[in-house]
Amino acid sequence: MSVLLLTHPDCLAHDMGEGHPECPDRLRAVLRALEAEEFADLLRDRPEEAAREHLIRVHPPDYVEAILGIRPAPGEMVALDADTVMNHASARAALLAAGAAVRAVDEVCGGQARRAFCATRPPGHHAERRRPMGFCLFSNAVVAARHAQAAHGLARVAICDFDVHHGNGSQDCAQDDPSILFCSSHQMPLYPGTGAAEERGAGNIFNAPLPPGADGAAFRAAWRDALLPALDAFAPELLVISAGFDAHARDPLAQLRVTEADFAWLTDRLCEVAERHARGRVVSLLEGGYDLPALASSAAAHVRSLMRA
Numbered sequence: 001m002s003v004l005l006l007t008h009p010d011c012l013a014h015d016m017g018e019g020h021p022e023c024p025d026r027l028r029a030v031l032r033a034l035e036a037e038e039f040a041d042l043l044r045d046r047p048e049e050a051a052r053e054h055l056i057r058v059h060p061p062d063y064v065e066a067i068l069g070i071r072p073a074p075g076e077m078v079a080l081d082a083d084t085v086m087n088h089a090s091a092r093a094a095l096l097a098a099g100a101a102v103r104a105v106d107e108v109c110g111g112q113a114r115r116a117f118c119a120t121r122p123p124g125h126h127a128e129r130r131r132p133m134g135f136c137l138f139s140n141a142v143v144a145a146r147h148a149q150a151a152h153g154l155a156r157v158a159i160c161d162f163d164v165h166h167g168n169g170s171q172d173c174a175q176d177d178p179s180i181l182f183c184s185s186h187q188m189p190l191y192p193g194t195g196a197a198e199e200r201g202a203g204n205i206f207n208a209p210l211p212p213g214a215d216g217a218a219f220r221a222a223w224r225d226a227l228l229p230a231l232d233a234f235a236p237e238l239l240v241i242s243a244g245f246d247a248h249a250r251d252p253l254a255q256l257r258v259t260e261a262d263f264a265w266l267t268d269r270l271c272e273v274a275e276r277h278a279r280g281r282v283v284s285l286l287e288g289g290y291d292l293p294a295l296a297s298s299a300a301a302h303v304r305s306l307m308r309a
């Protein structure tokens with residue numbers, strides 16, 4: 001059974017302005033890397049927009065309508081906070097990113113694909129229940145988890161977040177819900193400032209902060225010693241990965257020293273957990289990563305691992 005790549009050209013039209021690090025070229029770089037011959041066996045398709053019912057499992061209806069009501073004229077922009085901006089295409093791109101997460105869950109839980117990677121933007125892991133934040137509008141990972149539970153009857157879903165920034169939004173959306181486990185490695189101190197090991201939610205939150213300068217060995221140790229055991233004990237029936245590649249040594253927004261080989265190592269370990277507990281089911285969602293060559297090669301290493309396992 002194959003690995004599904006979901007992406008949509010309309011995710012490229014979401015643009016937060018000249019010089020913004022979360023730019024359309026990020027997605028172009030990832031997609032170009034996945035055009036290589038070694039990825040010829042990927043199933044490829046376009047997602048549809050998420051429906052309101054998918055989003056209101058996570059966000060209050062008035063929040064969803066407020067975000068979707070922001071439709072500036074072409075050429076104009078609306079700033080939601082210091083670094084989160086919407087243009088005329090942002091609402092549709094956000095619906096497609098969340099819709100890709102939903103579709104990936106349907107394909108993987110329905111048995112049509114073994115794993116799925118959603119190459120979409122905007123990312124989602126900073127979006128809280130009631131607040132857009134950090135380039136994110138909707139909590140794509142928690143939308144995926146709740147859809148797996150509501151539409152496919154899964155009891156336990158894990159969200160594994162290796163983006164260099166703490167997934168405060170995913171944590172906010174899931175922290176009262178012990179049917180979802182959230183585990184995250186991230187640099188601390190760093191934006192958004194949350195993610196201390198003491199933040200445990202309903203006992204379902206596992207944070208492994210890493211100091212600036214931490215290398216791949218420290219990154220692997222955090223997962224091997226703290227996060228993977230928690231994941232195994234939870235025995236998830238689906239793994240959702242928040243795949244941000246900004247822990248890479250070349251990334252301009254953080255100071256970790258992770259490499260492509262480390263991202264591949266962790267992807268292999270996460271696929272092993274999925275094999276043990278979740279019939280192999282993995283849904284991976286693109287989050288951050290701001291050095292374009294490092295992002296492209298890291299995403300390729302990640303997808304290569306998803307295809308190998």
Ligand SMILES: [Zn+2]
Pocket residue numbers: 163164165244246287288289
């Ligand atoms: Zn990030």
